[in-house]
Amino acid sequence: MKRRLLLTAVALSFLAGASCAENKAAPAEAKKTVVVMETSMGTIKIELDGEKAPGTVKNFLQYVDDKFYDGTTFHRVIEDFMIQGGGFKPELKNAKNIGDIKAAEKKTRDPIKNESGNGLSNTRGTIAMARTNNPDSATAQFFINVADNSRLDRPRYCVFGKVIEGMDVVDKIRKVKTQSLVIGGRPVMENIPSEDVIIKSVRRADPSK
Numbered sequence: 001m002k003r004r005l006l007l008t009a010v011a012l013s014f015l016a017g018a019s020c021a022e023n024k025a026a027p028a029e030a031k032k033t034v035v036v037m038e039t040s041m042g043t044i045k046i047e048l049d050g051e052k053a054p055g056t057v058k059n060f061l062q063y064v065d066d067k068f069y070d071g072t073t074f075h076r077v078i079e080d081f082m083i084q085g086g087g088f089k090p091e092l093k094n095a096k097n098i099g100d101i102k103a104a105e106k107k108t109r110d111p112i113k114n115e116s117g118n119g120l121s122n123t124r125g126t127i128a129m130a131r132t133n134n135p136d137s138a139t140a141q142f143f144i145n146v147a148d149n150s151r152l153d154r155p156r157y158c159v160f161g162k163v164i165e166g167m168d169v170v171d172k173i174r175k176v177k178t179q180s181l182v183i184g185g186r187p188v189m190e191n192i193p194s195e196d197v198i199i200k201s202v203r204r205a206d207p208s209k
Helices: 054-065 090-094 098-104 167-174
Strands: 032-039 042-049 072-078 082-085 126-129 142-145 159-165 178-183 186-193 198-204
Touching (some): 032 054, 042 054, 042 167, 072 090, 072 167, 082 167, 090 098, 090 178, 098 178
Antiparallel strands (some): 032 198, 042 159, 072 082, 072 186, 072 198, 082 142, 126 142, 126 159, 178 186
């Protein structure tokens, strides 16, 4: 299943989606913007590459500024692969039907254009946009690579930044116990943390600090 990659979410596929993208008409964000992600397991600082992935960074920062990620979870964790979050509320873990899954998924803006092929690779510590089978389907969900996953470069999973502080927190998250979400006697989503890993907030870092 791992090879099918980061498809977590939509109602019928039960696999989450979000991809990476570019809006060429949009002005680029600062070349190196840092955001601070406060989680229930610690703090992660991420440097975004607005030069290599301008549209993707702009999109991500819009969600950050809207406080969209506050209270969402890392809803998919594979210890030797990646941790994925940014789209579901904690209620996902207790979903009893498809309606509950839909209710737990946060409403996003329109998908963005994929900016992979920008020279950034899915190596350990990088952050990339999650998506469905459609390369241009990324919205809000992202994943942090916990291993060298450069094989994802060819399938076009766009990297747009890297962790600069807090990989110890990322490593704590990747080791949490996980479970499957079973509906109607069959698993519809896998690798969900058994105990919620909450994204408390994501904010632009204070440049004076």
